[in-house]
Amino acid sequence: METPETLAASIPDGALLALPPDNSLAPCELARALVRRGARGLRLLGVPVSGFATDLLIGAGCVASVQTSAVTLGEAGTAPRFADAVRRGAIAVIDATCPAIHTMLQAAEKGVPFMPLRGVLGSDVLAHRADWKVIDNPFAQGGADGGDPILLLPALSPDVAAFHAVCADADGNVWVGRRRELATLAHAARRAVVTVERMVAGSLLDDERMAAGTISGTYIDAVAVAARGAWPLGLLDEYAADAAHISDYAKAARTDAGFACYLERHVLPSRSQAAE
């Protein structure tokens, strides 16, 4: 029987761990379990941007680098532990731009070494990416000398993808509703670990109405139940984000002491739980 703690134990220190943004099934309980297990050196990938779980993991010292297109707490503003870590040079930031992250994952899901993407030329994001290349479009009129430069992005396979879905069945199929971009993430990752609100009877893929929002168990390595596992973020139409909590976090996490208090209160095991 998997739990958020066993999933966290299966994510090794130093892993390239891909996480969805705050409005798309972010696995917050799993992030708390990673803090509790004392994970170190994680290389986070925001797909395509990063939010609460990333800030929490950075603050708790779990993170070596973040590849992302933005880190934000949305209406609550700046991600304070991320901003502080950048200021101190405590983490490496590998800046990308949203469609580039989607495209690198799409290349991995197709099993091809790279894919092209329009735009981005002249951005300093490109200037700081030694792993991104620009070629002249070989299909342009006039061939490769046609003077149509285009960006090529390498395939990117995260070691682990993690998200919090609504439900799963005994075959390991998980239901993500309309957030089907998570299927690309699961397809591209070497492993996918998923927490869910609940298990359901039968097969999600036998139900025509559920199948389109389902990611096949083919791509899912482990599932654990974590009720309200996206909290304090929201989950589709299951529950709304806890805006007051996120706002309180954003204030508390401005200082080291405030963040430490937050961890004690909301993340680390209480003494009574630890004694169980």
Place this chain on the structure above:
Amino acid sequence: MIASHEERLIGAVARLILDPAAPPARHIAVGAASPIPAAACWLVRKLGHKVRLSLLHRPRGNPFTEGSRELFDLAGQGRIDLFFLGGGQIDGQANLNLIGTGDWPGRDARFPGSFGSAFMYFMTPRTILFREEHSPRVLVERVDIVSAPGISPPGVFRRGTAQALVTGRCVFGFDGAGFSLVSLHPGETAAGVRDNTGFDYAGDDAPITPDPTPGELAVLRGPVCDEMRETYPDFCRRVWNAP
């Protein structure tokens, strides 16, 4: 009816959307944390103009079933006519900086990051820039870091660039090379705008930004507010006293 500051900005953005000299806006997308651009789009729609709106962060009725990946694919194909961007810094060549100030990657002050700007700015026939803070620290001669360039050399595939920049003080037009003053919001002076702008631009003699008409204000305070409340409850409370 007296227009509030926010309603004036919404009206100014709506007029830019409807500018007959600009490429047509049949499908407009609006990103996160953009209540004024979103309200301007709703105003255009509620005034009866046929326009498809894709509001990325609408919790219900979100048009995408593959998240933001679908937005970027749509834009890549040329199916989005207009997008909105801002920046922690914006310079006189309409370069945008959403990454930070100081040394890479923003060691002085880190902004959230580029989001999709480095792609979207190239892919839509036009972009309306919106940044309410109009100060020399935001409107700079040259951005510290270019998230998305305003101008590309010949040969680089690009469908468009900035149409205009709307700030809390004025409207600037962009002609593909530089900005020019289009209108001053009520209470602003040409000298005051010049003092608060770090980049050079053409023109000081500009009319006052017109207020929304009483009919437009009624639409804003009624049906537009109703559409906005779920996504932007704080904004609607502040601007329209919505419950």
